[in-house]
Amino acid sequence: MKNTLWHILLVEENDDDRAELRQKLASGSERRYRFTEAKLGAEALQKAHDKPDGPYECIILSYYLPDMNSEEILAVLCEGTELPPCPVVVVIGAVKDKGPALLRAGAQDYIGKHRITPESLTRAVENSVERFVLLRERMHTLQALKASEERLALGVQVAGLGLADIDYTTGMAHLSAEAAQMFGFGNVKLTLPRAAIHASFHPDDRADVMQCIAHALSPRGTRTFLMDHRVVWPNGQVRWLRVRKHIRFAGEGNFQQPQHATLVALDVTTEKTAEQALRDSEEQFRALLEAAPDAIVIVDEQGLIVLVNALTISLFGYSRAELLGEPVEMLMPSRFRHLHSNLRDGYLTEPQPREMDGGLNLFGKRKDGSEFPIEVSLSPLETKKGRLVSSAIRDITERKRIEAELNKAKAAAENANRAKSDFLSSMSHELRSPLNAILGFAQLLEAGTPPLTPRQKTSIDQILHAGWYLLELINEILDLAMIESGKISLSLESISLSDVLDDCQAMIEPQAQTSGISMSYPPFDDTCIVNADRTRVKQVFLNLLSNAIKYNRAGGTIAVTYSQNTTERIRISVHDTGEGLSADKLEQLFQPFNRLGQENGLEEGTGIGLVVSKRLIELMGGHIGVESTVGVGSVFWVELIRPTFSGPAVIVPLPAEVTLHVQENKLLFTLLYVEDNPTNLLLVEQIITNHKNIKMLSAKTGRIGVTLARIHHPDIILMDINLPGISGIDTLNILREDPATADIPVIALSANAMPGDIQRGLQAGFFRYLTKPIKINEFINALDDVLTCSETGLSAIHKPDNDHD
Numbered sequence: 001m002k003n004t005l006w007h008i009l010l011v012e013e014n015d016d017d018r019a020e021l022r023q024k025l026a027s028g029s030e031r032r033y034r035f036t037e038a039k040l041g042a043e044a045l046q047k048a049h050d051k052p053d054g055p056y057e058c059i060i061l062s063y064y065l066p067d068m069n070s071e072e073i074l075a076v077l078c079e080g081t082e083l084p085p086c087p088v089v090v091v092i093g094a095v096k097d098k099g100p101a102l103l104r105a106g107a108q109d110y111i112g113k114h115r116i117t118p119e120s121l122t123r124a125v126e127n128s129v130e131r132f133v134l135l136r137e138r139m140h141t142l143q144a145l146k147a148s149e150e151r152l153a154l155g156v157q158v159a160g161l162g163l164a165d166i167d168y169t170t171g172m173a174h175l176s177a178e179a180a181q182m183f184g185f186g187n188v189k190l191t192l193p194r195a196a197i198h199a200s201f202h203p204d205d206r207a208d209v210m211q212c213i214a215h216a217l218s219p220r221g222t223r224t225f226l227m228d229h230r231v232v233w234p235n236g237q238v239r240w241l242r243v244r245k246h247i248r249f250a251g252e253g254n255f256q257q258p259q260h261a262t263l264v265a266l267d268v269t270t271e272k273t274a275e276q277a278l279r280d281s282e283e284q285f286r287a288l289l290e291a292a293p294d295a296i297v298i299v300d301e302q303g304l305i306v307l308v309n310a311l312t313i314s315l316f317g318y319s320r321a322e323l324l325g326e327p328v329e330m331l332m333p334s335r336f337r338h339l340h341s342n343l344r345d346g347y348l349t350e351p352q353p354r355e356m357d358g359g360l361n362l363f364g365k366r367k368d369g370s371e372f373p374i375e376v377s378l379s380p381l382e383t384k385k386g387r388l389v390s391s392a393i394r395d396i397t398e399r400k401r402i403e404a405e406l407n408k409a410k411a412a413a414e415n416a417n418r419a420k421s422d423f424l425s426s427m428s429h430e431l432r433s434p435l436n437a438i439l440g441f442a443q444l445l446e447a448g449t450p451p452l453t454p455r456q457k458t459s460i461d462q463i464l465h466a467g468w469y470l471l472e473l474i475n476e477i478l479d480l481a482m483i484e485s486g487k488i489s490l491s492l493e494s495i496s497l498s499d500v501l502d503d504c505q506a507m508i509e510p511q512a513q514t515s516g517i518s519m520s521y522p523p524f525d526d527t528c529i530v531n532a533d534r535t536r537v538k539q540v541f542l543n544l545l546s547n548a549i550k551y552n553r554a555g556g557t558i559a560v561t562y563s564q565n566t567t568e569r570i571r572i573s574v575h576d577t578g579e580g581l582s583a584d585k586l587e588q589l590f591q592p593f594n595r596l597g598q599e600n601g602l603e604e605g606t607g608i609g610l611v612v613s614k615r616l617i618e619l620m621g622g623h624i625g626v627e628s629t630v631g632v633g634s635v636f637w638v639e640l641i642r643p644t645f646s647g648p649a650v651i652v653p654l655p656a657e658v659t660l661h662v663q664e665n666k667l668l669f670t671l672l673y674v675e676d677n678p679t680n681l682l683l684v685e686q687i688i689t690n691h692k693n694i695k696m697l698s699a700k701t702g703r704i705g706v707t708l709a710r711i712h713h714p715d716i717i718l719m720d721i722n723l724p725g726i727s728g729i730d731t732l733n734i735l736r737e738d739p740a741t742a743d744i745p746v747i748a749l750s751a752n753a754m755p756g757d758i759q760r761g762l763q764a765g766f767f768r769y770l771t772k773p774i775k776i777n778e779f780i781n782a783l784d785d786v787l788t789c790s791e792t793g794l795s796a797i798h799k800p801d802n803d804h805d
Contacts, residue, residue, distance in 0.1 A: 006057035028122030041068030055086040087132035164263040184233030202230035317367035351380035498524035530640040548576035670714040674705035702731030721750035
């Protein structure tokens with residue numbers, strides 16, 4: 001150590017005094033020194049601050065300097081800390097009683113200038129260095145201790161702990177602010193008697209807590225206390241605390257007495273509340289489990305039973321103890337057990353609520369070996385211990401019995417229905433065969449030569465009239481039978497009411513003239529279009545008009561009107577001036593074979609026609625009804641559904657030179673136009689009007705279009721892009737994914753006319769992408785391209801390049 005070079009900062013104004021101090025210090029020991037000198041206080045402070053290799057080993061400082069005294073210099077050196085950067089020895093002259101003040105200011109020693117010897121100066125410097133090292137170590141230790149205490153306090157605060165020190169010799173407890181808060185005394189540090197803490201214990205817990213405390217305080221006891229208990233705050237609030245206490249004893253043997261204890265408390269009210277909520281939830285779950293209408297079996301991922309309800313015990317005949325911990329396969333017949341593990345593993349891979357079937361008729365097996373049909377629903381349960389599977393098992397023995405009876409009854413009904421259909425078919429054949437001869441020969445006689453005598457003609461007319469009436473009766477009975485059996489087929493399409501009623505007028509007018517009845521029809525406009533079966537609509541109106549003639553008064557009138565009160569339906573009404581119907585007769589009007597008292601009247605009838613008409617209209621989605629006033633007449637009305645487009649027809653004259661060059665060997669093509677704009681629909685309809693070999697269907701949405709395409713398999717589809725619901729491109733994707741419609745060529749017809757729109761459409765797979773307004777030549781050419789190739793499928797059609805002008 002003596003050979004270590006010490007760097008000394010020597011601060012003295014007088015050159016001779018500095019030289020003397022250097023000489024005495026150098027000669028006072030074998031230690032080697034290196035000196036840095038300063039004459040002024042500011043200079044010394046600068047050199048002490050700017051030393052690059054660390055602080056000096058010691059500063060020898062003259063008390064008085066021209067600019068500062070040693071106390072001022074020490075104040076700067078000790079600024080912000082308790083010690084200067086290195087030990088300081090102050091050389092004092094005539095100044096008396098400054099030593100203690102210098103030591104308080106931070107100097108390690110002081111020495112009188114006139115009593116300095118080599119030995120005393122060396123001793124002062126070396127002792128100062130040693131003391132400084134000890135002081136610095138002590139200061140670092142205190143700082144570390146303070147930091148540790150601060151970290152501990154922060155940890156206690158973050159952990160939410162309350163601390164208390166209990167002195168058993170005085171009976172007083174010193175509580176931290178957190179502990180005081182927990183026991184209900186406010187958020188401040190305080191000292192109070194132990195009894196005050198005891199008084200905060202919940203009345204229901206106090207006896208148990210005091211017993212545990214007494215046991216911990218006994219020399220032969222645990223000397224520790226750990227317990228969760230409740231305290232009651234002054235405002236009545238109840239809190240749960242987890243308290244741990246360690247007790248220190250004094251004395252020996254049986255004479256030991258408790259001296260101090262350290263108490264740590266944690267507020268666990270939230271935890272206790274959650275635990276109680278969990279217990280309540282478990283109790284509620286068990287109550288629901290027991291109240292379930294099905295047997296509930298809950299298994300773990302290994303298929304072991306962990307929970308069952310009472311209904312399971314009753315259903316399978318096992319006790320709860322016999323089921324828990326056992327494989328769930330024990331509840332199955334042996335023939336199903338080898339499949340169940342694979343089904344269970346598959347379910348655990350993608351767990352979701354579903355019925356368990358796997359295409360099997362499931363059976364359960366009771367303890368006595370008997371089997372019974374079951375229905376099983378599975379639900380996953382996520383728990384802290386892992387995933388569980390809940391199985392709701394229902395005995396469907398009674399259901400199976402009822403299903404068997406229903407199937408038997410259904411089979412009997414189907415057999416009866418087939419027998420009825422066979423009978424009707426046979427009767428129709430047997431009745432039509434003689435009628436064919438009767439009516440055929442009667443017509444030959446009527447047209448034969450020589451001409452019939454008046455008497456003969458009257459007889460033939462009666463034969464023909466009766467024959468045609470009988471044929472009508474047969475047809476009505478067959479219609480009713482087919483409707484009731486659900487075997488009637490309808491061909492729904494857009495039809496013109498004007499065309500249908502014109503046909504009806506031509507057919508019924510002679511009958512009206514014979515009866516002296518005048519008829520009036522409204523002028524139907526182009527918007528009177530309905531979605532219906534043309535033949536069946538004509539049948540209904542012929543029946544209504546025929547009835548209006550038969551039951552009218554002599555010289556009466558019939559008026560046909562229509563109204564469009566909504567955009568979805570059109571109402572057509574038939575007004576007559578007959579006797580009218582009373583309220584009680586109106587209630588019986590649409591009953592089969594009920595002629596409302598006209599059985600003995602002059603007019604022929606069966607009471608079937610109106611029933612058939614009503615069923616047909618309802619099958620087409622429409623309604624039929626009647627309004628009648630006795631003595632005034634009746635109004636029979638029919639409401640039919642309009643197609644997906646409406647509005648006046650848009651007439652677009654086609655250029656004379658525009659024609660469709662399609663296959664001559666195909667009589668009729670079908671075009672499906674998916675478009676929600678009625679004007680656009682009518683425009684395309686008018687363009688193809690001159691082409692009788694093209695039938696047009698329409699759909700207002702993409703989903704309806706997909707349905708129609710699957711049903712009718714059109715030769716070509718026109719597709720708008722901006723459709724309600726799913727877009728035209730989405731609709732195209734659905735068509736392409738379905739093998740039944742994948743080969744139908746689809747042309748986009750859209751107002752989205754930007755190059756990017758066209759490019760996206762062609763990339764999506766449209767055969768052509770036509771833009772609005774329609775270029776008729778381009779439109780017709782596109783149809784021609786598609787229809788020319790339609791029979792060979794979409795793969796045979798050459799798609800054009802994506803470049804468009």
